[in-house]
Amino acid sequence: MIYIFDYEVFAYDWLLVAKELGTQNYIIVHNDNEEVRAFMKETEPLLGGFNNKHYDQFIHKAVLLDASPREIKKLNDYIVAEGNNGWEHPLMRNNEVYFKQFDLMDDCQQGLSLKAIEAHLGMDIRESTVDFNIDRPLTKEELQEVIFYCKHDVDATEKLYYLRKNYLDNKVFLGRAKGMDDHKAMYMTNAKLTAAYLDAKRIYDYQDERDYKYPANLLRQYIPQDVFAFFDRLHNKAIPDYEVFKSKLNFNIGDCQCTIGYGGIHGAIPTYREKATENRSIRNRDVASYYPHLMTLDGYCSRNIPNPQVYADMLEQRIQAKRSGDKAKANALKLVANTTYGGMLSPYNDLYDPLMGRSVCVTGQLRLLELTNHLVSDCPTLKIVQLNTDGIMVSLDNCDLDTYNEICQEWQDRTGFELEEDCITEIIQKDVNNYVEIAIDGSTKIKGGQLVRGIAPAGAFNINNNATIVSKAILDYFAKGVPVNETINECNDILSFQLIAKASGKYSGAFHIVDNEKVSVQKCNRVYATANRKYGTLVKTHSEKGNDVKISGLPEHCLIDNNNELSIDCVDKDWYIRLAKRYINDFLGIKPPKKNTRKINSLAKKALKLLEVEEV
Numbered sequence: 001m002i003y004i005f006d007y008e009v010f011a012y013d014w015l016l017v018a019k020e021l022g023t024q025n026y027i028i029v030h031n032d033n034e035e036v037r038a039f040m041k042e043t044e045p046l047l048g049g050f051n052n053k054h055y056d057q058f059i060h061k062a063v064l065l066d067a068s069p070r071e072i073k074k075l076n077d078y079i080v081a082e083g084n085n086g087w088e089h090p091l092m093r094n095n096e097v098y099f100k101q102f103d104l105m106d107d108c109q110q111g112l113s114l115k116a117i118e119a120h121l122g123m124d125i126r127e128s129t130v131d132f133n134i135d136r137p138l139t140k141e142e143l144q145e146v147i148f149y150c151k152h153d154v155d156a157t158e159k160l161y162y163l164r165k166n167y168l169d170n171k172v173f174l175g176r177a178k179g180m181d182d183h184k185a186m187y188m189t190n191a192k193l194t195a196a197y198l199d200a201k202r203i204y205d206y207q208d209e210r211d212y213k214y215p216a217n218l219l220r221q222y223i224p225q226d227v228f229a230f231f232d233r234l235h236n237k238a239i240p241d242y243e244v245f246k247s248k249l250n251f252n253i254g255d256c257q258c259t260i261g262y263g264g265i266h267g268a269i270p271t272y273r274e275k276a277t278e279n280r281s282i283r284n285r286d287v288a289s290y291y292p293h294l295m296t297l298d299g300y301c302s303r304n305i306p307n308p309q310v311y312a313d314m315l316e317q318r319i320q321a322k323r324s325g326d327k328a329k330a331n332a333l334k335l336v337a338n339t340t341y342g343g344m345l346s347p348y349n350d351l352y353d354p355l356m357g358r359s360v361c362v363t364g365q366l367r368l369l370e371l372t373n374h375l376v377s378d379c380p381t382l383k384i385v386q387l388n389t390d391g392i393m394v395s396l397d398n399c400d401l402d403t404y405n406e407i408c409q410e411w412q413d414r415t416g417f418e419l420e421e422d423c424i425t426e427i428i429q430k431d432v433n434n435y436v437e438i439a440i441d442g443s444t445k446i447k448g449g450q451l452v453r454g455i456a457p458a459g460a461f462n463i464n465n466n467a468t469i470v471s472k473a474i475l476d477y478f479a480k481g482v483p484v485n486e487t488i489n490e491c492n493d494i495l496s497f498q499l500i501a502k503a504s505g506k507y508s509g510a511f512h513i514v515d516n517e518k519v520s521v522q523k524c525n526r527v528y529a530t531a532n533r534k535y536g537t538l539v540k541t542h543s544e545k546g547n548d549v550k551i552s553g554l555p556e557h558c559l560i561d562n563n564n565e566l567s568i569d570c571v572d573k574d575w576y577i578r579l580a581k582r583y584i585n586d587f588l589g590i591k592p593p594k595k596n597t598r599k600i601n602s603l604a605k606k607a608l609k610l611l612e613v614e615e616v
Helices: 033-043 056-064 069-079 114-120 140-163 165-177 182-187 190-197 225-235 241-246 290-297 309-324 327-344 354-378 398-415 468-480 484-489 573-588 597-615
Strands: 002-009 014-020 026-030 046-049 101-103 249-253 256-260 266-268 272-275 280-287 383-388 391-397 419-431 434-439 444-447 499-502 507-514 517-521 524-529 535-542 548-550 558-560
Touching: 002 056, 002 069, 002 140, 014 056, 014 069, 014 140, 026 033, 026 140, 033 056, 046 056, 046 140, 046 182, 056 069, 101 182, 114 140, 114 499, 114 524, 140 165, 165 182, 165 190, 165 327, 190 327, 225 249, 225 354, 249 354, 256 383, 280 290, 280 398, 290 309, 290 327, 290 354, 309 327, 327 354, 354 383, 354 391, 354 398, 383 419, 391 398, 391 419, 398 419, 419 573, 434 468, 444 468, 468 484, 468 573, 484 573, 535 558
Parallel strands: 002 046, 046 101
Antiparallel strands: 002 014, 014 026, 249 256, 256 266, 266 383, 272 419, 280 391, 280 419, 383 391, 419 434, 434 444, 499 524, 507 517, 507 535, 524 558, 535 548
8 A cells, every 4th residue: 555655853843644645545643653653554555755765764764763753853953954864873773664665756857856846736835834943842733734734745746656657657567577576666766676677786896997999890981080089088098087078079060060978979050940842851860779779789788787688688578569569568668778878877786887888878979970971971962950869860952862861771781770760841959959840740849948848758757847838939939830929928827937936955045026125935936927026036045155146047027926826917928928039039040139338338428417417
């Protein structure tokens, strides 16, 4: 039975709220260790939380060990205020308390808080007014307030559970395949579970990270010597690791500005827009499962996997599962395929094999660079529009299509990789990380912070519902030709205009400027642009330096609405229209006009002289 749980701790009080998943059944315990022990014994729950691995599990263990409120508060401060690891506290050493748990914070974007998730989901994000540093027992009223807000956080965590249900199902599937209990699989991070699924055992710590060897079947004539010289620095042990692995090489292929390094190849023609015509095509080719297949085709599997065939078989099983419509298996194995590379570069993972990890990255770049330059060399009308870690986008006259296809086919035959092609009607790109791609069937592919909203489709879990109306306006403008004014003015869903303003742990507090005065507010706020000049922006105070810094991305005039009381009439839509137009100009390379400071200074001097005359 799954329960979502959360603890709150004060000097003389602690509170546990646990909610049975999918019900309105709450277990609420205040300062009663025996009641918590009875709950654990009678229900034998699987407890899920957010950040419980770092915090709540230790408070829960202390309660089960019959610690007093004062002892629990000391443990709380040891973890929260002093920044220590809970397991290092004397109360936790050699304790034999065990319970089943999983943490929904695993595999989330670093720095993502539960309060921020609540905000992006449009939930009420008001915080308790009860001071956590209060040095006396809570009153009945204060306790009821703490219970209310703790239940609210548990409800938010339950929502997150359902958002991440597929992610958890994938972990359970993989665990069962290895004879593992569900709760153990759910407790592990993606990387740890992937290592276990592949039977990786870290018997030996390899010290040959920089002993990279170029693959024999490269067509080296299509790779510039500067690139080989850049990667040859790996073998010069006089250059320290940190200097080698942080270095990058910049160069151009035609108008495409490219960068290689140790995070993959990236390149694009900046602020570029092109439409396909009757005589000219735009094509994008991505390498299918590029990094996973580099491990099998080029022999770059972690040497901690007993047999590399295990990994190759997993990739084949995933292909078969996709073809047969077995989504559960295909999705679970996709998790393994996409996580293995990162595990090879993580010193805390059983897959850790840095030479193989570096080899995947370097060879992947060289193979794409070889293909790119071969195409440029033999297709006179071809232009490289974009290069990324696993793909290439080109535009070319149709007279060069046969040569283009022949070169791509030769590359596939020689290397063993498969290129998947999309035919594109139009590309609008600001740079390699920000673009709108419109396919022939009218579907769109978008990338970049100004366009992508909602839950991140790849990588660590992240959610971004900031000003979703702006991203919609940009996309509708480029894909459908709809003016941004029309999109934004016709929208009356106020949450589409929300901006989440968050001050991180580096800041001691946040303030709203109202009538030129600083008003203390909570650290995470939902704000909207307003035309009311009484209300200013939000600032945050640095914990060490003590200076105030404007919270970035906010309007000069904001309203705070943490409990969703405002109506759309309070929102200054013109601010969002200006923002959308500015972003569109960024994509098109249109820069704002420079201010004539000389003229401004001259006018200012004239104004001062006029004032002097009036005073006389």
